Amino acid sequence: MTSQEIQDTLKSKFGDAVLESKLDAQQPWIKIATNKAKSIGFFLRDEPSLQFDFMSCLSGVDYNDGSLGIVYHLYSMVHKHKIVLKASCTKDNPHIQSVSDVWGTANWHEREAFDMFGIYFDEHPDLRRILCPDDYPGFPLRKDFKVPEFYNGMKVPY
Amino acid sequence: MIDSKVLPTDYVTQPGRFRTSTGKTLKTDEMIINMGPQHPSTHGVLRLEIVVDGEIVVDVIPHIGYLHRCFEKHAEHMTNYQQVIPYADRMDYLASMNNDWGFALAVERLMKIEVPPRVEYIRVIMAELQRIASHLIAVGTFGIDMGAFTPFLWCFRDREHILDLFEMTCGARLLYNYIWVGGVSHDLPALFVEKAKDFCKYFKPNIVELNNLLTYNEIFVKRTANVGVLPKDVAVNFACSGPMLRGSGISWDLRRDDPYGVYDKFEWEVQIGKGEMGQVGDVWDRYIVKVREMEQSVKIIEQALAAIPEGNVMSAIPKRIRPDHGEIYVRTESPRGELGFYIISDGSTSPYRVKARAPAFVNLSVLPEIAQGCMIADLVAIVGSTDIVLGEVDR
Amino acid sequence: MGLLDYKFESSNVFITSLENLLNWARLSSLFQMQFGLACCAIEMMAASASNFDIMRFGVIPRATPRQTDVMIVAGTVTLKMASRIKRLYDQMAEPRYVISMGSCSNCGGPYWEHGYHVLKGVDRVIPVDVYVPGCPPRPEALLEGIMKLQEKVRKESMSKKAHKA
Numbered sequence: 246m247t248s249q250e251i252q253d254t255l256k257s258k259f260g261d262a263v264l265e266s267k268l269d270a271q272q273p274w275i276k277i278a279t280n281k282a283k284s285i286g287f288f289l290r291d292e293p294s295l296q297f298d299f300m301s302c303l304s305g306v307d308y309n310d311g312s313l314g315i316v317y318h319l320y321s322m323v324h325k326h327k328i329v330l331k332a333s334c335t336k337d338n339p340h341i342q343s344v345s346d347v348w349g350t351a352n353w354h355e356r357e358a359f360d361m362f363g364i365y366f367d368e369h370p371d372l373r374r375i376l377c378p379d380d381y382p383g384f385p386l387r388k389d390f391k392v393p394e395f396y397n398g399m400k401v402p403y
Numbered sequence: 404m405i406d407s408k409v410l411p412t413d414y415v416t417q418p419g420r421f422r423t424s425t426g427k428t429l430k431t432d433e434m435i436i437n438m439g440p441q442h443p444s445t446h447g448v449l450r451l452e453i454v455v456d457g458e459i460v461v462d463v464i465p466h467i468g469y470l471h472r473c474f475e476k477h478a479e480h481m482t483n484y485q486q487v488i489p490y491a492d493r494m495d496y497l498a499s500m501n502n503d504w505g506f507a508l509a510v511e512r513l514m515k516i517e518v519p520p521r522v523e524y525i526r527v528i529m530a531e532l533q534r535i536a537s538h539l540i541a542v543g544t545f546g547i548d549m550g551a552f553t554p555f556l557w558c559f560r561d562r563e564h565i566l567d568l569f570e571m572t573c574g575a576r577l578l579y580n581y582i583w584v585g586g587v588s589h590d591l592p593a594l595f596v597e598k599a600k601d602f603c604k605y606f607k608p609n610i611v612e613l614n615n616l617l618t619y620n621e622i623f624v625k626r627t628a629n630v631g632v633l634p635k636d637v638a639v640n641f642a643c644s645g646p647m648l649r650g651s652g653i654s655w656d657l658r659r660d661d662p663y664g665v666y667d668k669f670e671w672e673v674q675i676g677k678g679e680m681g682q683v684g685d686v687w688d689r690y691i692v693k694v695r696e697m698e699q700s701v702k703i704i705e706q707a708l709a710a711i712p713e714g715n716v717m718s719a720i721p722k723r724i725r726p727d728h729g730e731i732y733v734r735t736e737s738p739r740g741e742l743g744f745y746i747i748s749d750g751s752t753s754p755y756r757v758k759a760r761a762p763a764f765v766n767l768s769v770l771p772e773i774a775q776g777c778m779i780a781d782l783v784a785i786v787g788s789t790d791i792v793l794g795e796v797d798r
Numbered sequence: 799m800g801l802l803d804y805k806f807e808s809s810n811v812f813i814t815s816l817e818n819l820l821n822w823a824r825l826s827s828l829f830q831m832q833f834g835l836a837c838c839a840i841e842m843m844a845a846s847a848s849n850f851d852i853m854r855f856g857v858i859p860r861a862t863p864r865q866t867d868v869m870i871v872a873g874t875v876t877l878k879m880a881s882r883i884k885r886l887y888d889q890m891a892e893p894r895y896v897i898s899m900g901s902c903s904n905c906g907g908p909y910w911e912h913g914y915h916v917l918k919g920v921d922r923v924i925p926v927d928v929y930v931p932g933c934p935p936r937p938e939a940l941l942e943g944i945m946k947l948q949e950k951v952r953k954e955s956m957s958k959k960a961h962k963a
Contacts, residue, residue: 271513271731298639302732304745304758316745318732322639322655329732350642353768361475376468376797377915378878385914386475392914396877403910403918440882443832443861447839448879469879470836473913480912489908496837540840559847577837577934794836 246294246326248273254295258288274316274329279341282332283368286347289319289328296323300348305358309388311336313362317344334364343369361386431457436779440469444548444783447793449767453782460782463774465767470797478757484510484584484724487757492578494759495795497540500526500533501737503582506757508663509733509744510584514726521714522586523665528599528707529569529581530664531700535606536565537738538693538700541790545690546617548787549626554617561609564602571595584724586717596708603701603708610698618694627690628681631773631785635684641769644762645740646696647789650676650689657736669706671699686788693790723752739763739790761795817955824867824893825948827856831866831886835873838900838934842872845937852937855944863889868947870940871926874902874909875917887924895951897943898926901933908933 246254248268252275256263262281267274277285289297297319306314314333321327332341343366345352355366356375363384366372377385382393393401438451445451448469454462474494478487491506492499504526511518543558566576571592573581581588617623633643638651648655656673658666674695676688726748734743740762747756766789774785830852834842845852846859860866863886875883887896898920901907906918920926927950930943 271729300642301734301741302743302745302758302760304756304760306747306756316730318743318745322653325660348642349637349640349772350765350768353764374468376471378468381877381915385473390914397881399877399880399917399922401877401914401918403906440879441831441833441863441886443859448835469876469882470874471876471878471915472836472874472909473915476912476914477909493837493908496840556848559844560849563844563847563849576936577840 246324248275248328251275251295251326251328254292255285255288259285272327272329274331276331276333279332279334282342282344283347285330286344290347294324295321297321297328298323300344300350300354303344303351303354303358305362305364305386307362307387308333313339313364313387315341315358315364339364340367341365342367343372345369360384363387433461438782445786446544446791449786449791449793449796451782451786453779455779458778460774460777460779463771463782465770467764467767467793467796470793472794472798474759474798475757478754480753482753483722484726484752484754487754488583489578489580491759492580493794494761494798495737495739495742495763495792496578497537497792498533498738499577499579500529500582501735501742503579504530504664505733505735505737505742506744507582507584508735509731509746510724510726512733513729513731513746513748514720514724516585516718516720518586518718519714519716520665520712522716522718524707524711525587525591525716526582527664527666527669528704528711529572529587531704531707532565532568532599534700534738535697536562538697539565541693541738542613542617542690545787545790546623548783549623551617551620551623554613557609557613557616561606564605568595568599568602571598583717585720586715590716596711599704599708603705606701607698610694614694618691624680624687626780627686627784627788630681630686630777630781631788632682633684633769633773637769637772638684641772642765643740643769644765645736645738645790646689646692647740647766647769649674649692650788651684652676652678652688657734657741661734663733663735665707666703668710669703671703674699686784689788689790725750725752734760737762739792739795740766759798761798763789763791763793763795764798767791767796820956821952821954825856825951827858828868828895828944828947828951829860829866830857831863831869831890832859832861833869833871833886835871835875835879836900836902838872838902841934841937842870842899842940845940850937850941852941852944855941855948857944863887864891866890867893868895868897870897870899871903871920871924872899874907875920875923876915877917878915880917880920880923883920884923893951893954895927895947896920896924897928897930897940897947899930899932899940899943900935901931904929904931 262278264276289295299320299322301318304316312333317330319328358364360374360376433456436453440448440450450466452464477490481487491502495502539558539562543555546554573579633651635651638648654673654675674692680687728750730747732745734741743760745758749755898904903920909916928943928947932939
């Protein structure tokens with residue numbers, strides 16, 4: 246299926262949850278609403294014509310204009326087509342619905358996005374930091390992050 | 404003879420109830436045991452919190468992050484895309500050539516650069532040699548985890564030959580910084596093709612020797628068959644890739660199914676696990692996929708060496724690479740699975756965001772699903788078969 | 799081996815001081831704690847494999863810190879791992895030595911500038927005896943580091959150590 250057909254199928258089922266899209270980019274992407282991520286995920290995985298059963302990657306991004314985003318890269322091993330989904334939220338209210346029930350791999354990826362960017366995933370089974378220590382101050386990959394001077398008595402900068 | 408298709412005995416299915424010789428049952432308590440960051444069998448700094456009932460594992464919670472080296476932050480601050488390549492090397496330090504190629508390919512596809520044909524052949528030869536070296540370490544250290552010390556020494560001896568070839572080309576033994584965006588850093592030296600052909604001839608009987616020693620050894624088979632079975636649907640749902648996925652019987656290899664480079668010009672086969680010694684998707688299947696992949700890599704290298712064209716090794720790109728606004732996700736097949744790089748460029752000479760999708764990170768997340776009901780010694784086998792490299796898991 | 803052969807060439811008796819004997823015994827059998835963190839661990843494993851063979855120096859890897867003399871910190875030390883390294887160092891019995899292998903544990907290595915989670919040198923948490931530079935150091939460089947540590951042990955004296963404590 247082409248990305249235009251995928252977008253039409255999504256729009257026909259979810260209507261206004263599909264916000265904007267850029268289908269002429271090198272890798273076409275579709276933006277979705279943050280509170281419908283799980284139901285869109287189930288539809289993409291289970292619908293026979295789409296069957297996106299393989300989630301390649303889930304990354305967090307800091308767009309440096311007060312918003313944080315998540316980018317989902319999905320692939321279908323049955324039909325061999327790909328799509329990119331995006332969802333974004335503001336820094337003041339960083340909440341996105343979790344898709345870890347849809348694809349099991351999203352569990353750890355979302356924990357990493359929470360650790361690095363501070364995005365809270367609603368309905369995630371176990372949202373805690375995964376790479377940095379549990380009491381680390383701040384969210385490291387945000388653009389306005391300042392390296393702490395001392396951590397537990399150890400000097401951090403060179 | 405080895406009796407195959409042995410199913411686990413019934414004590415595994417009833418945790419918490421152990422029968423004494425008179426038939427009375429004993430109710431036991433669960434313990435939480437720490438298989439800490441420093442452990443000879445965890446292949447690096449991995450911490451496993453194991454909830455055990457006697458010797459049987461009820462739950463496993465992996466804790467990672469002890470080697471988090473801030474790759475993505477460094478990539479954002481480097482002043483040039485080429486400067487990110489040494490950091491990408493150090494992510495999966497057992498497969499540096501594949502990491503370099505993954506990143507270089509992502510930037511080249513973003514900028515739509517074509518590389519000279521000689522570069523494509525050199526990259527394939529280096530990547531396949533690196534795949535053999537990485538699988539040799541995986542097999543050797545897996546043997547040590549199972550208690551067999553000799554395969555470790557033999558595998559490292561063979562790996563030294565490969566490292567000699569790499570050192571001849573770019574001067575480094577482990578972390579090469581060789582495959583750059585647009586080409587490779589040095590041309591192959593004069594004796595490389597001959598020495599690589601000698602290596603292929605030397606290595607083929609060594610795989611047979613390894614099979615005779617370890618693969619069909621009765622103790623090894625008893626320890627690895629029917630252990631840690633990964634079903635197909637769980638594997639795809641958890642996005643496993645590489646030998647983990649192929650060991651479960653799914654024929655999926657990015658070199659054939661999402662092609663890059665000149666892999667389509669060579670004849671080779673994708674190896675999958677068929678359940679020869681136990682169920683499909685057990686630890687033995689994942690191990691035999693790695694051994695057979697080494698044979699296929701030797702085949703690819705011989706074909707590439709015979710067909711390598713002349714030419715220059717760097718395409719004409721500026722020293723300071725400046726891609727347009729855009730983003731791309733490119734994936735390649737590293738020895739551990741699907742290595743993906745998601746790069747967002749904002750038009751300047753340094754990347755805006757680089758996300759590395761590490762195969763070992765994703766493969767490790769399936770551990771709690773497949774390790775329930777096994778014994779602690781089986782857990783060591785399962786972690787060893789996952790073939791994790793903590794530099795990649797933690798980035 | 800060479801030391802003993804030389805001494806036994808002329809006669810069957812050799813006279814030495816207790817200090818020399820103890821120091822020679824300690825440096826010829828430095829048990830190492832298997833503590834590979836990152837890429838340098840692979841070069842350490844290659845050093846203990848057959849091509850470079852660290853065991854001929856008497857260095858045998860042991861899994862537990864309580865039975866070891868030397869801890870070779872091979873690889874990057876992160877903030878999360880630093881408290882565990884301190885605990886492992888405390889669990890070693892004296893006389894204990896530390897070799898810092900590779901540029902990451904010497905001074906932070908390539909991650910010195912923007913590493914928010916990297917400890918810039920393991921000597922910020924434990925005392926180090928020998929620094930082996932390289933990224934990663936070749937196995938021969940690690941062997942030279944062990945030999946330098948052996949020189950250091952050879953020159954130790956029991957009376958000076960008592961004064962230090």
